Amino acid sequence: MKKAKDKNTESKILEAAKSVFQTKGMDGARMQEIADKAGINKAMLHYYFRGKQLLFEAVFKNAFSLLSPQLNTILNDESSIEDKIKNFTNNYISFITKHPYLPNFIFQELNRNPEFISKIQKSIGFPSIEKFKKQLNIEIEKGILIPIKAEQLFINILALNIFPFIASPLIKAITNTDNNSYEQLIEDRKIEVSTFIINSIKQK
Template identity: 70%
Template sequence: MTKKKNENTEGQILEAAKNVFQQKGMDGSRMQEIANEAGINKAMLHYYFRSKQLLFEAVFKNAFSLLAPQLNKILNDDSSVIEKVRNFTSNYITFISKHPYIPTFVIQEINRNPAFIINMKENNSSFPNLDKFKKQVDFDIEKGILKPINAEQLFINILSLSIFPFVAKPLIKALTDVDDARFKQIIKDRKTEVADFIINSIKV
């Protein structure tokens, strides 16, 4: 009974933290705000998570554990490279739209602690694996289906075009002079825009 209660409280904290981090980001969030959102006192919050950093990492790992298997499945199923580009882009942008704090956190954490992602990879069996994707790209190039392109560069292009709007949201809104509603529509459209752009650039 106590174990179940502890799991429920921890899940409640993680959900509250996710909501606060989404609204205010890592730097703008306060542990007291998270405690209030979770409906607990600050002492209990610190009992489960000693610091905001540890809590943020827990939220990130929890979200990543949901995303990683999806991406890994797409990269390693029997679909074509073109289908993989479409499915990966759509799934990734959909997921990050629900967890917009993740790209900024990854960049922040890599700068602060370069070993963080490496440790996650070593301790996560579902961490995305590019081996099959790279072999498919090389095979399609040999068959004349795709233009010559390095598979790693192709994957970086897919990832970069999908991530950048989330990281640079204030800059993009200012440069394009759009409000939040229009920005959300732009992000929604990018699920197909990014895929179309990349596919048109690599197809023979």
């Protein structure tokens, strides 16, 4: 019974911390605010997490663990490059629509503390493009795709899928788009992005 209660308390702390870190970042977050939001005292918070950095790392790892399998599954399956692009775009947009805080949260903090990625990189299931690279080279050799580096193609896929979520206020303002219309715009990108990328790399 005690174990279940402890786990529940830890979950409440991580959820509260996620909310505070999202809005205020690592530097602006305060342990007392996190404790208040979790409904516990500060001593209890320090019992579970000895400091703000350790708490932040736990929140970050939880956030990244939601996104990482989405990348890894698609990069390492047996589908063609064309299908990988379609599946990645569809799955990523669907996933981030349900977790819209993730891109900003992850990339802002990686920019703030770039060394932290070395810790994450050692975790099991960290995405790798090695299989993607081999498949791409095979399809290039077969004349299916034009020559392009795997790294460049992967950056193109990431950028076109991630940017609308990171820059949504700017895009809405420039395009004069309301929230409902923007949601449809994002949904349409599942096809628009994959079609654009595939057409750019297929042999004519």
